[in-house]
Amino acid sequence: MKTKIITVSREFGSGGRTIGKEVAHKLGLPCYDQELIEKVASESGFDKEYIAEQGEYASESWLANQFGAFYGSIVSRDSLWLIQRKVILELAQKSCVIVGRCADYILQGKVDLLTVFIHADMKFRADRIVRLYGESDDSPERRLKQKDKRRAAYYRYYTDIDWGVAKNYDIALDSGRLGIDKCVELITGLY
Amino acid sequence: MKTKIITVSREFGSGGRTIGKEVAHKLGLPCYDQELIEKVASESGFDKEYIAEQGEYASESWLANQFGAFYGSIVSRDSLWLIQRKVILELAQKSCVIVGRCADYILQGKVDLLTVFIHADMKFRADRIVRLYGESDDSPERRLKQKDKRRAAYYRYYTDIDWGVAKNYDIALDSGRLGIDKCVELITGLY
Incomplete structure (x- = not known):
């Protein structure tokens, strides 16, 4: 079989990770998400939590807020990127x-x-993260907005491409409108 | 049967119009594109060519360039929008x-x-417009860039929403990568 990779980018709470796992399962392929973080951890010596977090903290405002830790952060984040x-x-x-x-x-x-x-609308994602991860002090909407902002900034920082622009993907799906199962079916069918 | 509408937004040259027509044909539905312009023409008294053109000329720079005709244009364009x-x-x-x-x-x-x-990449669309509409003094890439810019500006002007951002569509497809027929199949299957 010819090698072919499916990459799944996703908004937080949209079910993208679940969809990726399901697609992989249906196609009999490995799915790398948490496993990727573990591999990066073992190669880099960094803590898994730190790696998971760093994937979403590249915004300028974050850098500005953490100015004290600026130099160390940017170096470790960039080496993490390379690994x-x-x-x-x-x-x-x-x-x-x-x-x-x-x-x-x-x-x-x-x-x-x-x-x-x-991707999916705010309501679908808010309901989903409360169901999966429980309540927190912040409203689910606020948590989603922060996560989206960080993912977009991280993506932009390392790729110089806008995150979530349709042109950058072969297929973009609204999991809230189409349903998780339908998304899995469509992607599986395209492989 | 419950009423359900499919809207197809598309980059110039991506085959979106062909895909819309094919989907409509397969589902036994009417497809409005040129027909919509004709209806607007008959209701407004404006010329069809003028209506087709106005759909893509709302950019600020265009307004600035045409300042002499500013007031008349903006009034007729806005009444056209309402019709x-x-x-x-x-x-x-x-x-x-x-x-x-x-x-x-x-x-x-x-x-x-x-x-x-x-949507589709520049090469796919450039080849397609030359095949469908022939050569012109401008390079196909330049024609595409101008059309994209105008469609995006028109959309932004009347909706205050960014054109081509994945979040704004249930499904976004790269017709160059997936092929026109596959796009038709996916959309038809979702109806």
Whole structure:
């Protein structure tokens, strides 16, 4: 079988990770999400939590707020990016599904790729994160907005491409409107 | 059968109009594109060519360049918008496919809607417009960039929403990567 990679970029709470896992399961492929973080952790020596967090903290305002820790942060984040890039390129030697982590950008033009973006409206995502992750002091809407902003900033910082613009994906789906199962079916059918 | 409308927004040269027509044909629905312009023409008394053109000329720079004709243009363009809006709302009484003309925005929340965005890379679209519309003094890339810019500006001017952002569509597809037929199949399957 020819190697082909599916990358799933997603808004927080849209079910993109679940969709990626389901697609991989249906196609009999490995799915890298948490596993990717673990690989980066073992190669870099950084803590898993730190790696998961760093994937979403590249905004200028964040840098400005943390000015005291500026230099150290930017260095470790950039080395993390390089290790992550290397891990993704290695994983992409074999067909798989990769969720998040700018894999679409890293693999563009290097392998046979199907790039997917999953999004949904605020209400669908808010209900979903409360159900999955419980309540917190912040409202779900506020948590979603912050996460979206950070993911977009991280993506922009490392790729110089706008996150969530339809042109950058082979297929973009509203999981709230179409349903998680329908998204899985559509993506599986395209493989 | 319950009334359901499919709106197709598209980049120039991406085959969005062809896809809309094919989807309508397969589902046995009317497709409004040129027909919509004709209806607006007959209701407004404006010339068809003028209406087709006005759909893409709302950019500030265009306004600035044409300052002499500013007032007249903006009045007639805005009345055209109102007539077009009325025609689209009337057409949406029955299931159909509507291509372009901000129909997605106009019908949002008013009817059962499937919103589609079709895009493709520059090469695919350039080859396609030369094949369909022939050569011109401008390079195909330049023609595409100008059209994209005007459509985006028109959409932004009347809807205050960014054109081509994945979040604004139920499904966005790269017709160059997936192929026109696959796009038709996916959309038809979602109806």
